[in-house]
Amino acid sequence: MKLQQGQLWKKGGKYIRIVNWARLDIDYKIITDLETGEGTFHELSKKEFCRLLKDAELIEPAP
Template sequence: MKLEQNQIWKQDDLYLRIVHWDRTFIVYKAMKDLATRQGTEQQVSKKEFCRLIKGAVLLTPAEAREAAGLEP
């Protein structure tokens, strides 16, 4: 799987959006609600992020819009 900027992952009731990715680290934002986009940004290594999203689901752009309450 290839990690890319602006991907949104859903893990249980938490959404993780990749804000910035680099060769060595990832900055992601953890949010409870996609509509408000309020959350905390954290920087972790790629290895740590991959462990974090283990078992999570990558949302398609249409699924992300629907989860945010926007039109599909």
């Protein structure tokens, strides 16, 4: 799995969007409602972020 900026993941009832992808850290936003885009920003190391994405589903963008 390759992480990229802008990816959207679904885990449970929440969505996780990668906002800024850096060499060591990942800034992401947890979104509860996709229509409004409201959510909170967080930062984790890549290793911790990959643990967070365990059992999450990647949402492919519409063509």
